Amino acid sequence: MATTVLDQHRVHAAHGEKTGLWSWITTVDHKRIGVLYGATAFFFFLLGGLEALLIRIQLAKPDNDFLSPEAYNQLFTMHGTSMIFLAVMPLSAMFFNYMIPLLIGARDVAFPRLNAFSYWVFLLGGLFLNAGFLFGAAPDQGWYGYANLTSRQFSPGANVDFWNMGLQVLGVSSLAAAVNFFVTVINMRAKGMTMMRMPMFVWMSFITQVLLLLAFPVLAVALILLMFDRFFGTNFFVPAGGGDPLLWQHFFWIFGHPEVYILVLPSFGIVSEVLPVFSRKPLFGYAAMVFSGVFIAFLGFGVWAHHMFATGMGPFADTFFSLSTMLIAIPTGVKIFNWLGTMWGGSIQYKTPMYFSIGFIAMFIIGGLSGVMHASPPADTQQNDTYFIVAHFHYVLFGGSIFALTSGAYYWWPKMFGRLLDERLGKLHFWLMLIGFNLTFFPMHFVGLNGMPRRTWTYPAELGFEALNQLETAGAFVLFLAFSVFLVNIVKTWRGPRNAPADPWNGATLEWAIPSPPPEWNFAEAPVVQGRDPFWETKRERGGRLPEPSPGTGAGIHLPNPSYWPLITAVGVAAIFAAIMLSHKTGPWGIIVAVSILFLGVFNWVFEKGYSEFTTPAQGGH
Amino acid sequence: MSDHAEVLDTSTGLDSRKLAIWTFIGSECMFFASLISNYLVHKEQWMSGPGPFPHEAWTDPATGKVLEPIIEVPLVTVGTALLLFSSLFIVLALYGAQRGRRGMMLGWLGATIVCGLFFVGMQVYEFTHFVHKGLTLQRNLFGASFFTLTGFHGTHVTIGVIWLITMFILALRGQLTPERSLKLEMAALYWHFVDVVWIIIFPVVYLIK
Amino acid sequence: MAHAAAHEEHEAGHPTPGTYAKIGLFLFVLTALEVGLYEITYGEHAGEFGHQIMPFFIPLLLGLSAVKFALVAMFYMHLKQDHRLFSGVFVFPLIIATIVILSLVVLMAYHWAFATGG
Numbered sequence: 001m002a003t004t005v006l007d008q009h010r011v012h013a014a015h016g017e018k019t020g021l022w023s024w025i026t027t028v029d030h031k032r033i034g035v036l037y038g039a040t041a042f043f044f045f046l047l048g049g050l051e052a053l054l055i056r057i058q059l060a061k062p063d064n065d066f067l068s069p070e071a072y073n074q075l076f077t078m079h080g081t082s083m084i085f086l087a088v089m090p091l092s093a094m095f096f097n098y099m100i101p102l103l104i105g106a107r108d109v110a111f112p113r114l115n116a117f118s119y120w121v122f123l124l125g126g127l128f129l130n131a132g133f134l135f136g137a138a139p140d141q142g143w144y145g146y147a148n149l150t151s152r153q154f155s156p157g158a159n160v161d162f163w164n165m166g167l168q169v170l171g172v173s174s175l176a177a178a179v180n181f182f183v184t185v186i187n188m189r190a191k192g193m194t195m196m197r198m199p200m201f202v203w204m205s206f207i208t209q210v211l212l213l214l215a216f217p218v219l220a221v222a223l224i225l226l227m228f229d230r231f232f233g234t235n236f237f238v239p240a241g242g243g244d245p246l247l248w249q250h251f252f253w254i255f256g257h258p259e260v261y262i263l264v265l266p267s268f269g270i271v272s273e274v275l276p277v278f279s280r281k282p283l284f285g286y287a288a289m290v291f292s293g294v295f296i297a298f299l300g301f302g303v304w305a306h307h308m309f310a311t312g313m314g315p316f317a318d319t320f321f322s323l324s325t326m327l328i329a330i331p332t333g334v335k336i337f338n339w340l341g342t343m344w345g346g347s348i349q350y351k352t353p354m355y356f357s358i359g360f361i362a363m364f365i366i367g368g369l370s371g372v373m374h375a376s377p378p379a380d381t382q383q384n385d386t387y388f389i390v391a392h393f394h395y396v397l398f399g400g401s402i403f404a405l406t407s408g409a410y411y412w413w414p415k416m417f418g419r420l421l422d423e424r425l426g427k428l429h430f431w432l433m434l435i436g437f438n439l440t441f442f443p444m445h446f447v448g449l450n451g452m453p454r455r456t457w458t459y460p461a462e463l464g465f466e467a468l469n470q471l472e473t474a475g476a477f478v479l480f481l482a483f484s485v486f487l488v489n490i491v492k493t494w495r496g497p498r499n500a501p502a503d504p505w506n507g508a509t510l511e512w513a514i515p516s517p518p519p520e521w522n523f524a525e526a527p528v529v530q531g532r533d534p535f536w537e538t539k540r541e542r543g544g545r546l547p548e549p550s551p552g553t554g555a556g557i558h559l560p561n562p563s564y565w566p567l568i569t570a571v572g573v574a575a576i577f578a579a580i581m582l583s584h585k586t587g588p589w590g591i592i593v594a595v596s597i598l599f600l601g602v603f604n605w606v607f608e609k610g611y612s613e614f615t616t617p618a619q620g621g622h
Numbered sequence: 623m624s625d626h627a628e629v630l631d632t633s634t635g636l637d638s639r640k641l642a643i644w645t646f647i648g649s650e651c652m653f654f655a656s657l658i659s660n661y662l663v664h665k666e667q668w669m670s671g672p673g674p675f676p677h678e679a680w681t682d683p684a685t686g687k688v689l690e691p692i693i694e695v696p697l698v699t700v701g702t703a704l705l706l707f708s709s710l711f712i713v714l715a716l717y718g719a720q721r722g723r724r725g726m727m728l729g730w731l732g733a734t735i736v737c738g739l740f741f742v743g744m745q746v747y748e749f750t751h752f753v754h755k756g757l758t759l760q761r762n763l764f765g766a767s768f769f770t771l772t773g774f775h776g777t778h779v780t781i782g783v784i785w786l787i788t789m790f791i792l793a794l795r796g797q798l799t800p801e802r803s804l805k806l807e808m809a810a811l812y813w814h815f816v817d818v819v820w821i822i823i824f825p826v827v828y829l830i831k
Numbered sequence: 832m833a834h835a836a837a838h839e840e841h842e843a844g845h846p847t848p849g850t851y852a853k854i855g856l857f858l859f860v861l862t863a864l865e866v867g868l869y870e871i872t873y874g875e876h877a878g879e880f881g882h883q884i885m886p887f888f889i890p891l892l893l894g895l896s897a898v899k900f901a902l903v904a905m906f907y908m909h910l911k912q913d914h915r916l917f918s919g920v921f922v923f924p925l926i927i928a929t930i931v932i933l934s935l936v937v938l939m940a941y942h943w944a945f946a947t948g949g
Contacts, residue, residue, distance in 0.1 A: 110638045179645045186916070187632040187641060213649040214927055221656035225770070232759050234766035236660070242671045242763045246942060247663060250935055251656065301927055305938070314945055317938060603788075636914055644917050648924035655928030659935040666943055677873065695874070699866050703859060706899075710855035713907045714848055814908045821899045824862075825892045829869040 026562035028112035029520060033119050034098030035416065040119075041090035044126055048082035049483065051075045053476055056440075060473040062461040072457035073140035074159070078130070080143030081163065084263065085170050086126045088397065091405045092266040093122070096181055096205050098416055102511035102518065103199045105190025105527040110183040112560045113605060114176055120570035121173035128574060129166030132159055139163035142455060144256065145226070147237035147248035152230050158581065161230065164223050165577035171216045171223075172573050178212035181205065190510070192529040196290065199509045199532075200283055203290050204269030207297045208262050214301070215258035222251035231580065246311060253304035261300045263397060265293060267404030268335060271357045274407050275339055277505050278354035279346030282533055285338040292331035299328045309377040310384040318377040325375040332368060336361065351505070352426030356407030359434055363399025367392055370445065385455075388448030394441045406433070406486075414500035418517045425489040432482035439475025443468040502549050508533035515551045521559060524552030565605035572598030643808045647815045654819050657774055658826065661767040668763040674756055675764060677831040692757055693828055694748075701744040702824050705779075708737035709817045712786075712810045719793070719803040727798065727806075731790050734813070738783040745776045768827065775823060778816050785809045846906060854906050858899055865895050 027033060055075050058067040067075065097115065101108055109115050132138035137158045141150050150160045185206045189198065198206075226248070228234040235241025237248045276283045283289065305313060305321040339361055348354065370392035374380045383389055406429075414420045452465050459465050503512040510527055511518075513535050531537055539546060575597055579590030632638060673680025674689040681688050711734040718726025749769070757765045789809050792798050798806055872881040872888050884891070905911040910918045 111642065175649060179642050179649070182645050183638050183641045187634055187636065187638045189633045193633075213645065214652050214924055217649055217653035218656045218931070221653060221660065224774075225660060228759065228766065228770060234759050234770070235763060236664075236766060242664075242667045244667070244939070244942070247660075247935075247939060250938060251660075254931060254935075301930065313938065314941055317941065634914065634916060636916065641916070641920070644920045648920050651921075651924040651928045652931070655932050659932045662932065662936050663939045666940060695866060695869065699862070702862055706858045706862060707855060709903055709907050710851055710858075713851050717848055717851070811908055814903055818900055818903050818908075821896050821903065825865055825896050829865060829892055830889060831873060 023562065025567060026564045028108075028116050028560050028562055028566070030097050030101050030108045030112065030115060031416070031518065031520075033115050034094045034096075036119050037090045037097055037122070038094035040123055040126065041087055041094060044082050044086035045091070046483070047130070048079050048087055049480070051079040051082065053480060055079060056473040056476040058457065059459075059469050061470075062459050062463075062466050064458050067457065069457040070140065073455070074132075074138040076455060077139045077142055077163070078133075081129060081139060081167075082126075083397070084143060084259070085167065086129065088263050088401050088405070089174070090122055092205075092208070092263075092401075093118075093177060095201070095266065095270065095405075095408055095412070096177070099412060099511060100181060100184060100202055100205060101188070102415075102514070102522060103202050103509055104185065104188060104193060105510050105523060105529065106184065106188040107522050107526075107557070108560065109180050110188055111180050113563050113566045114180050116563070117566035117570055118173045118177040118180065120567045121169060121176070121573055124570055124574035125166055125169035125173055128169055128577065129162060131166075132162035137162065139166075144252055145248075146252075147226070147229075147245040148239065148243075150226055150230075150248075151238050153238075160226075161581050164227055164230075165581055168220060168223050168227075169574050169577050171220050174212050175216050178209040178216075182209040182213065185209070190527045190529050193534075196287070197529060197532050197534075200272035200286070200289055201266070201269035204265045204272070204293055207293050208265045211258045211262050211265070211297050211300065215255045215262070218251060219255035219259075222248060222255065225251070227580070231583065246308075249308050249311065250305070253307045254301070256307065257304040258297070258300045260393075260396075261297060263401050265297070267360065267401045267408075268293065270404045270408040270411075271339060271360050272342075273509070274353045274357040274411050275342045276533070277411075277507050278349040278351060278357070279343045280349070280506070281342060281346035282508070282536075283338070284341030284344075285334075286532060288334055289338055292334040295331040296328060299324060299331075303328055306375060306380070309374075309380040322375055322377050326372065329368065329372050329375075336365060336368075349505075351410075352421065352423055352430060353407045353411035353505075355427060355430040356403050356410065359430065360400060360403040360407060363395055363403055363437070367395025367397075367399055370395065383448065385453055386448040387444040387452045387454060390454055391441050391444035391448060394444070398441070399437060403433075411505070412511075414504050415511055415516050415518070417494075418498035418500050419493045419496060420500050420504055421489050421493050425485055425492070429482055429485045429489065432478055432485060436475050436478030436480075436482050439478060440472050441475070443471050503535075503545065506539075506545065508536040510534055513538065513546075513549060515549055519551040519554060521552075521554045521557045524550075524554075524557075563605070563608060565601050565608060569598060569601030569605055572596075572601045637804055639804060639808060640811075643811050647811065650815065650819075654775070654822075657771045658822065661771045661827065664763040664767045668767075671762040671764075673762065674752075675762075676768070676827070689756065692752055692755055694751075695828060697744060697748060698824065698828050701741050702820065704737045704744075705741050705817050705820050708734045708741070709814050711737065712813050716803065716806055716810050719798050719806050720800050722800050724793070724796075728790070728793055731786065731793060731806075735783060735786050735790060738779060738786065738813075742776060742779055742783065745772065745779075749773075771823065772827065775816070775819055778819070782809075782813050782816050785812065845912060851906070854902055858902060861895050861899050865892055868892060868895075 024032065024036070027036075054067065055072070058064050058072060097109075100106075129139070135158065139162055140159045141155060141163065145160065145163060149155060185198070185202055189195075195203075225234070225236040229236050229238060229243075235243040237243045237245050239245065272283055272289060303321055303325045305317055306325045309318060309321075343358075370388065374383055374389065374392060410421055410426055447465050447468050450465070451463070452459060452469075459469075500516045502515050504516075505512070510523075510529075513527070514523060527534070572594060575594035576591060579586065579594040582590050634641075669675070669678075672682070674692040676693040677691045679688055679690050711730045715727050715730035715734060718724070718730065749772075752765075752768075757768075759766050759769050786809055789798065789806050792805070868884075868888065868891060870876045871878065872885055904921065910921065
């Protein structure tokens with residue numbers, strides 16, 4: 001593992017292979033892994049969007065039969081599961097991967113091969129989850145898999161198993177990445193960058209890793225217990241055997257609530273990066289932003305049963321969780337005021353990233369307001385299981401996370417790909433998305449309060465939901481247009497020259513000090529930092545904008561070698577879960593083969609000859 | 623201690639790999655907490671089902687046959703003691719590794735592995751014994767919760783034993799020098815964690831009715 | 832990678848094999864106490880005294896385990912001598928874990944107590 005031997009020979013040989021499929025398969029470079037995450041996530045996002053469009057077509061008319069009930073169940077389950085686990089989380093992961101090392105002035109993450117492993121496991125998990133479609137047995141039990149619908153008795157097919165195994169595989173990916181980024185942020189910061197001088201995106205991402213580390217194991221256990229019920233005949237959630245379906249809900253939401261903060265905290269971080277740059281003003285209330293983030297995360301473990309107000313937990317539980325849920329609105333409010341305070345008195349630059357970040361604030365406030373309404377158990381008893389809830393979470397997850405991630409995409413696109421996205425197309429994308437989003441989801445508040453239930457494939461004409469549903473479907477197609485514009489923008493600028501400047505936005509943080517895109521080693525010299533917004537500080541000291549930085553030659557800089565063992569190990573992980581699913585056909589042999597692949601991968605990874613990794617951030621000369 | 627005194631160029635001066643194993647252990651706390659919760663939660667429920675039970679006898683209403691309480695404290699106590707001593711042994715092995723005392727390292731590491739193997743053996747014996755007496759995963763919620771909790775713990779021990787055997791082989795080959803002793807320290811931390819989880823499981827499952 | 836000159840001073844504060852062995856013995860004694868407590872309260876040797884301490888059984892038992900847990904964590908896992916960060920990374924999840932265990936037990940017990948028909 002860590003040696004002090006500079007294997008220059010292999011480093012140069014490896015650096016020669018910069019293009020081609022093999023270089024991508026064996027990459028351990030955080031920037032490439034970030035791009036892989038982004039491309040894969042974007043693909044799954046479009047797939048999830050397609051699933052949504054099909055849902056909206058079905059719901060445009062009452063008593064519609066465009067989709068069968070079974071197909072509808074699969075589509076809404078896969079839409080939710082894909083958007084959460086295969087779109088928003090890995091899109092955030094794209095930014096963790098690409099930007100965290102740059103923002104803290106490091107050459108890569110703490111464990112580059114573990115990083116590659118995380119990506120490959122994610123890819124395999126995503127494929128696993130979607131494999132059900134190939135067998136006409138896509139998951140159909142809702143993204144939260146409530147027991148005992150998920151028992152063998154009521155879900156005899158393989159649908160639930162694709163979901164269960166797919167999520168367990170994805171959990172491995174998330175946990176590995178969380179360990180990696182947690183250690184990276186703590187241990188690989190540039191000299192002078194104390195925790196309270198880190199960029200806010202790094203802080204929010206760091207808190208997200210802590211949430212991942214603590215929440216995913218709970219989901220893993222819940223999924224394992226369900227797996228045991230379905231494969232080994234236990235009765236954890238089967239009432240006839242003494243089990244209780246409510247236990248599933250507790251386990252799931254102990255994971256599920258921190259999960260929604262996992263989905264939104266990185267987005268908070270992105271907005272906290274964009275707003276200062278495009279207001280030409282430092283982030284307002286840095287310390288308050290840090291502590292409110294920490295408070296939200298900690299408190300996020302104490303609110304989960306607000307998802308269960310309609311299950312009859314009793315007055316004590318209802319009251320406790322209602323209070324804790326309302327309490328969590330406070331730190332969230334602090335953040336919103338601080339974002340507004342950042343813009344107040346600033347010199348606003350009306351560029352596309354800024355549009356999306358401002359849009360985020362507005363949409364997230366709406367989503368937050370409906371959220372506070374759900375926090376009251378008596379009110380929630382009416383709202384639960386209706387489209388009122390669907391409206392809420394789309395406002396915070398789409399109006400929130402997706403708007404912010406899009407803002408981040410436009411903001412960091414030039415840094416990652418060396419090309420600026422077109423401003424006019426970007427603004428068109430924004431307006432189409434804002435209009436389409438609100439057309440789709442705002443009416444849901446009304447149909448929801450009027451009683452339109454969730455997860456139901458159709459509705460009768462007498463209920464009067466048709467007009468608003470048609471509007472919502474029209475909105476969905478406007479969204480389709482919005483994403484088409486985005487794709488056109490990407491393709492159009494991709495064809496253009498790779499000539500984006502290092503610092504197109506007059507940025508505050510370290511990533512703008514190096515070329516666009518950065519050389520493989522990121523920083524020619526390890527940066528030294530004296531405060532927050534270090535690049536603004538540097539530019540101030542040197543009297544204004546700086547000339548284009550030279551990438552340097554990378555001579556004497558030691559980087560970790562590429563490796564394919566992370567991929568092999570990832571295959572082993574996925575194979576274990578596939579083998580469990582097939583255990584009725586292959587018996588224990590499938591599992592034995594899969595475990596062997598895993599061991600083969602792990603042992604070769606650990607004992608790879610000539611491999612050297614980072615143990616210090618400045619490793620590599622200079 | 624060579625590793626404690628060594629100050630690295632990281633932001634904290636600590637080795638990233640050691641921080642990583644502790645982070646992983648922190649995450650595993652939540653994993654075992656969920657399994658232990660599952661066990662405790664079902665404790666209220668399993669008395670209404672069929673036996674055998676851990677601490678109470680059960681009479682089969684159909685046949686009138688009496689099934690005695692299934693937990694046997696003496697055997698498990700031996701296993702518990704073995705696991706505790708194995709923690710001591712690996713601390714001594716690490717002490718030797720960090721000071722280049724090869725004999726001390728190999729001897730105590732070997733002793734740790736032997737204890738670990740005996741513990742796994744005891745668990746396997748116990749599981750088979752229980753199944754013979756009619757307790758399976760499917761039989762009742764006690765069986766389901768018990769085998770799941772102790773089974774996952776046992777799997778963690780087994781993985782630990784494999785890890786330690788790998789360390790032993792490295793040590794035999796002279797590759798566990800004081801500079802490289804962090805590898806053993808990481809394995810030891812994992813091993814201690816597995817022991818510490820058992821320190822909770824032992825009273826909760828075997829001693830509390 | 833710098834080796835601090837404080838190596839020698841550090842050795843002075845560090846536990847010796849003898850200390851480790853004493854802790855090991857103490858852990859064994861605590862385990863014996865746990866089992867002994869069980870035997871006199873619920874086991875074959877249960878008697879009048881055991882009956883009296885029954886309400887204290889669980890707290891006593893868990894207390895003994897907690898001491899064992901702390902000893903292994905602080906001394907064998909070196910948390911006492913190491914940088915505080917490691918303790919933080921271990922203790923924080925422990926706190927959340929304890930909250931989760933207690934909440935689940937309380938919530939499900941309450942649920943079963945009030946559920947009609949079970």
